[in-house]
Amino acid sequence: MAKTVNGHEIIQLFEQFSPKAYAMEGDKIGLQIGTLNKKVNNVMITLDVLENVVDEAIGKNVDLMIAHHPPIFRPLKHVATDQPAGRIIEKCIKHDIAVYVAHTNLDVADGGVNDLLAEALELEETRVLVPTYEDQIKQLALYVPQEFEEAIRTALGNAGAGHIGNYSHCVFSNEGTGSFLPSEDADPFIGQTGQLEFVKEVRIETIFPASIEKQVIREMIKAHPYEEVAYSVHTTDLxxxxxxxxxxxxxREPMTLGDFARFVKTKLDVNGARFVGDQDAVVKKVAVLGGDGNKYIHQAKRMGADVYVTGDLYFHVAHDAMMLGLNVVDPGHYAEKIMKEGVKAKLQSLCSEKKYDVQLFVSESNTNPFQFM
Structure with missing residues (x-):
C-alpha cells in the first residue's frame, strides 16, 4: 500500500545521494522558498527556477521543486513583486510550491551532474578531477533480536551504509546473548518491567561515510524494535x-578533436559546441566539469587530459588553454540539464523502495537564454 509523504521525507531521500556536506563553502543550497512541513503529491526536478518553470509547476500542481541553480544566490535587499525575481517568489508562495536547491553538492555527488555528463560521453575508468571533500569512514555496531537481523541489514544498506567499492549492503554479524532490566517507566518490546531479561541477539557491524551518519542512524533506529537502541559509532583508520x-x-577509442566536438554536441543534446585547438588533433583522455569550469583548466592539464569539456569558456581563458596546449570543448552551461532525468531516476528508485505515494516530473520548460543561427 502506497504511503503519503511530506517534504522532509522526500528531501531525506534526496540527501542520501546528495548530502549538503558536499557543497562548496558559501554555496546557497537547501530550502529557499516555502516549507517542507506539508504533504507532497507532486515533485518537479528542474535545472533553473525561472518564471516559465514556475508557471509550469503551477499547471502541474507541483508541491515541491528540486532545482540545481539557486533562484536566490545573492543576498536579497527586497522582494518586489513587479520585478521578475520577486514574481517568482510571489507565485511560489501563493501556490504553496516549496523550492529546494542542490547546487555544488549535486555537482560533487556520486551519480550527480558530473557523473551524468561523464556517462553521457561514455568515459571509462573515471575519477574525480578537482578534489574538494574527504569523507571519513566510520563504523557502526549495534545489537538486535535475531528475528530482526534481516530488517536491520536492509535498512542500513538502503540508507547508504556498507558500501565497499562495487559492493553494497556489506555487513558482518555474530550471535550472542543480551540482557537488560526494564525500569518501571519503560515500555519494553521484550520482557517485563522489574525483571532481568535475557535475549538471543545479533551484533551487527558495518561502515559508512561520515556525511550520511544522521540518515544511517535514523533509518537504523526506525527499523529497530527496541525502545532504547544500544549502538556505538567509531572512527576508523580506513x-x-x-x-x-x-x-x-x-x-573507448581515440578520435579527432573535430569528431569529438560533434560527439559532445550529440551526446549532450545541445545546439552547438565551441572548441579550442586543432580539429585534427587526436584525443582520448577527457576531463569534464559541468557549468563554469574556467578556473580548472590547469588542473585538467595537470591530470593529463587531452581535452577539457566545460561551459561558459571565457575569451582569455581560451587563450590560456591554447598556450597550455589543452584542447577545450564548450557545450554551454545548459548541458547541465542532463541532471533532470538523472535525479528523477535516482529519487524515483528511492521513493519506490519506500512505497511513497508521490509523482515525480522533470521540467519541460526551456531555460537556455541562448539561441543559435
Missing amino acids: PPIQKGLGRIGEL
Missing part, C-alpha cells in the same frame, strides 16, 4: 573517500 568536482576518464 582512507577517506575522495569527493570533488568534475571527472576525468578515457574514451
